[in-house]
Amino acid sequence: MKKFSLLLLTVLLVWSCTDNGPSGPDADDFDREAILVNWADNIIIPSYTNFSEATEQLHTDAATFSEFPTASNLLTLRTSWESAYLAFQTVSMFEIGKPMELRYRDNLNIYPTDTTEIEDNIESGSYNLELPSLNNSQGFPALDYLLNGLAEEDTEILTFYTTHPEAENYRQYLTDLTSRIDSLTNEVLTDWTSGYRDEFVSNSGNGANSSLDMMVNDYIYYYEKHLRAGKIGIPAGVFSGSPLSSHVEAYYSGDFSKELFNASLDATQNFFNGVHVNQPNQSGESLDDYLDYLNTMKEGTDLTTLINNQFDAARQQASSLNPNFAAQIESNNTAMLATYDELQMNVVYMKVDMLQALNINVDYVDADGD
Template identity: 45%
Template sequence: MITGRKIILVLITALVIVGCSSSSDDGPSSKTDDFNRGALLTNLVDNTIIPAFEDLQVKLLALKANKDVFIVAPNQINLEALRMSWIEAYKVWQSVEVFNIGKAEELQYSFQMNVYPTNVLDIENNISSGTYDLTNVNNNDAVGFPAVDYLLYGIGNDDMAILNKYLDIKYKNYLADVIDQMASLTQIVLDDWKTVYRTTFVNSIANTATSSLNKFVNDFIFYYEKGLRANKIGIPAGNFSTTPLPEKIEAFYNQDISKELALEALNAVQNLFNGKAYLSATIGESFKSYLNHLDRNDLVGLINTRFDDARQKIEALHDNFNIQINTDNTKMTQAFDALQLTVVSLKVDMLQAFNVSVDFVDADGD
């Protein structure tokens, strides 16, 4: 006997089946994902990662050579040459920091290269004592590019006072040790890419939590969201605090390059997304071509438009972010807002298209 209750259950079941079958027609394309991940990874390594690390190492060796000259003769001419080589290396670093994978992740390379603001008290204590372990995590904020920034621009009120500091052998030794460590660490990471890790990386083509593309796309988004959007713009502008924090800008002691570094970082991110090779016009398989393969040309266009919009906002800022924050911080927060729009496109829409899960904890509520 068919009761009224059974009839209702049958109707509900039928409605659920119809609803589920029709919903699949309304979302993004369900095209089979047969994209050649290996080609993307190969292009990434051979045309961007290794060339960028090679260029960074060339710049760091030039920095090291100029440091050696300066230590022998700490005069104004040699100080300027040393500063210029530091700037050139720091600009290249903006194309390398995103690659926190493989040996770089193992060594916590980025933490030993670019933790800012640098800790002046730790640096001065290290110099005073003359004994220190620069690889210790407690010294992460006393080494790398930010530490050299302080040592070249911040240890005196003017250049004469800075040069006088280097009459003390302890300051010479610390400057030398910090720069030598940067070059040494970079060589270790570069050698690993060129010998062992390249093969491991390009052959890991599965869609798993530990495969190369899944890990790197997460690193890419994490860097964009935290390393670029938050660290370079949002934190100094006060987006995560009750008041602006201009002392937290990158290159605090040579503030005139803060915008230049941010633009270098954004350009590097967009070139990675589009598959443009480092320092050449070569275009290869990329996140862009992967999305196009999945019929998500719309998302490609949106992401590039948002990158371009963010660049316009950053370009409108003062070269010196400290001045910008203290005179018209609204423009800084507008730049942050423009960068934030791309976070949604990358972290939600692109990852969904690739069927990749987020593997990092979001700490700032986005």
């Protein structure tokens, strides 16, 4: 009788500690393919399509500026650079399939950019942008330097493309960078629309190599390492012990780093909720629905609500930041650190609580220990 009582007590304790209860829905019963279809057709492919249009315009404007390096064309090129950079925030999280093979994100957005390497490449006129060793001298950060960082005034910047001894090389390097961004993006989009979409959707099982498991891991990795750490934590000095204001995204452009951050934050929350890219008033199956199906609760509140509330809390905290993150760090870094703390809460909710509920294992190494 004593042994039976102990066994009954153990069962009751296990039952009481399980958020979903012993008879809650099984994660394997959810229609995972419906999520993959919504992601592919309403989020991923439309995002790459929009981004491809932006990169084509960027390269067109770079070619025009290279041929006619005027003040007006410089402003036009900057505008298309900003538009493409913002559009990139909607695809940067999708490092699966062809982007993973190409190391797409590394080719387009490693910052801070290596200005010494850029100048060496321009001076020599000989470089191979396909080499991984040149990832930090190309992409959007390198364009930021070439369009905004060569000098303080636009009239001085223009001289690098007109009267400078290496003016022709500057113009060539500029168009080579935009051409590579455009060609890599076209390669990724073509892959998605010519077969990979069906492969992605059909791989709807569960397990480390399933599309959903890999995509969720890539999504959380992006949120943790590129949004939370890259855009906020690293420049704010969370990992180095001292602020690194020159490590902000779009450092040379000035008042653009906050806009990029907000675009990324919006994109990650919209993905979580399955919001359609071209019809933002509509949404389909996504992680929020999966968690709701499982009745996933944490401390008496459903996890979907907690995650969305935390996205909103991070956005609210960031709303008071200077549009120029470098200036914000130098004037009041405490506000940047507070934004990081709000972002960090969703790392816990998604990387721990959500993955546990979905029975998905983390597939990447946590180098910074959080």
